[in-house]
Amino acid sequence: MHIPKGYRFAATKASFKYEGKLDLGAIVSDTPAIAAGVFTTNKFKAAPVLQCQEMLADGRKMSGFLMNSGQANACTGDQGRANCRETLNLAAKALGVPADELLPASTGVIGAQFDLAKWEAAMPALASSLGEVGPEETAKAIMTTDTVHKIAETSFEIDGNEVRLLGICKGAGMISPNMATMLSFIVCDADISTEAWQTMLTDCVNLTINRVTVDGDTSTNDCVMALANGASGVAIETEEEYILLRKHLLTILEDLAYKIVMDAEGGTKVAFIQVSGAKTDHDAELVARAVGNSPLVKTALFGSDPNWGRIVCAAGYSGANFNAEDLVLKIGGILVFRNGTPEPGDMDDLLAPIMAERDIVIHLDIGEGSGSSMLLASDLTKEYVAINADYRS
Template identity: 45%
Template sequence: MTTIELKKLSSSNVVSPKGFTAAGVHCGIKKEKKDLAILVSEVPASVAGVFTTNVVQAAPIKVTKEVVYNTQKMQAMIVNSGNANACTGKQGVADAYEMQSLAAAKLGIEPYLVGVASTGVIGEIMNLAPVKKGVEMLAPNNDVESGNNFAQAILTTDTVMKNTAYATNIDGQEVIVSGTAKGSGMIEPNMATMLGFITTDANIESAELQKALSAITNVTFNAITVDGDTSTNDTVVVMANGLAGNEPLSPAHPDWENFYTALRLVAEDLAKAIARDGEGATKLIEVEVDGAISDEEARKIAKTVVGSPLVKTAVFGCDANWGRIIAAVGYSGATVDPEKITIKIGGTTMVEKGEPIKFSEEELIEILKQQEVKIDVSLEVGEGHGFAWGCDLTYDYVQINAAYRS
């Protein structure tokens, strides 16, 4: 069995791999906080992307899809927060292309190498005056502070930055995979109101990178939910500039698993960080399902449970109401046998093969008070296994979203 070499890096972000720089500034789209960011590769990079499945898609999605799918190379991403540039008609599309051109001119590269992403309020026409001013202020650098400035500038209702990075070994060379993301509410992937930017200095062609990202997205970004709403702007982009100097990666490469695992863990870390930072959330909920008909059905059940408003409010209230969990399993649409279902919370069995088990209410309350709550569901109808992540549903979620445009 091949040993996978991985090391999680601390104090790292999107500029950790070789050849990446970034910047983030306040230009005036938002009242005070940073709201314009840029991520740059020293050379045109292989690129892969996944995007929202919402039929209503923001203007920047159109621009970035063209770069990912047509050019298949990307050298920079320009990102703004505070305005989603969604449902803004022809003017919105023109504004997205203008942002692309402004960034390209700033960097001295071709526009077709620049992706665009926006997040914020839907339905408001972009004011490009502050963007034009902000682009001139951007001074990309490769230090940690610059990477963190980028991470801060893409946030909306998030309470924390979301950065992660792993180092691995490929062809005797150190290869780094790192990423940053934003996302807090309107999180129901396929995908969510989330932006994710992953960088690596690995040498890999865009086609292979796209296959890897698409597969990984299904078990990471598409396995989280906060509130059941699918956004118009969701984007995850991976840029691989090849500056680590390894031989081109593919599943046939002897070190493929090192790279694939690093990429998966970066995506998983970012996905869980988004779920943990759900609007008003106090707890991360992880649901693990085994014994399903298939992995796909296991993930479907896990996501149904973690997405149930009744389960989420029970976790918030420290109420060990397992009936809400088994009900969600039952209406998930997956194949289940009620007489084989076993449910555990925090390792404590509540239901075994469909039969209720006596448990200590006091012990379960203490388990549910923790910042991370684990729910296990065993079905015994197959070999399928899967995870999903979400958060509790609190009073603050209503307050935050009731005043989002205020």
């Protein structure tokens, strides 16, 4: 694994919810780094989200991330904010970085206050793991209902000098833009201005993480944060260099977004819902989200049932502005519906092999406009119900 220069990873078992599980992690940059973040739009923002937004507001450099699973520290009021700050003080002392340069993130059950005694007890092990573990262990420390840890990496060269990017994330349920219920951390060893890094991250998140759905729920704790520490010696200054870095950041986030939907709680399918021909991008997005969030469409995907009528129905109630007779539906490249009527032939037989695949492309053209959108959606399974019925046990 090509880890960006100047970063060290840490992870340990703090027993926040389960014994014997990695649930506390950190990423530390050897030198303060340019930082950017994109956060949940939920009105009930968790204490670490509020803390990060406050810390990033003045554009100062940051030295790393502190992350935990098991407890969300959301809907915990002033005590939750105070506890969040105290965990930063504890970790900063253990890791050797300033507390006001450590960005926190939490995931887990909403409402419970931190047990600070567990945090304090875990600090020596967290500190001793710094630089001794890799991104895999840190990625495992933020898993909740995830079945696999999620990592993406890429690199490129500018004038013979290599720039590396690496991202980790968690996310499997309570997933829907804006944003998906997930934590994501990206590290890069290029040098770039704060404004350009923030703009780049926001743009790339909108094209990736904000275009996935598992169940239509948006969490209190969602965040995507990124550091760029300049340790490669490569400065991003020209338009061509900016475009190149953006391309690779987009690649990281595309990879992580797909892995989230692929690992959806109980999920067995990933639907690539593509909408074109809309009067506006907004109309296209309305259709994509209506189809991707429809329980009937999602359960049909789980059953490998080519019930295209559910897709057309969802487009019809989406609120998008289009004429019904203009809609053209293709599933896996096979023309299924146009001019207000199904295509002739045995669609069940034609679509059976397509519906059996894990990845299924659903394309709706709804008119003659230039608006378009894309959404990744999971199916909805019996296992999803079982996982979320017992989530707190």
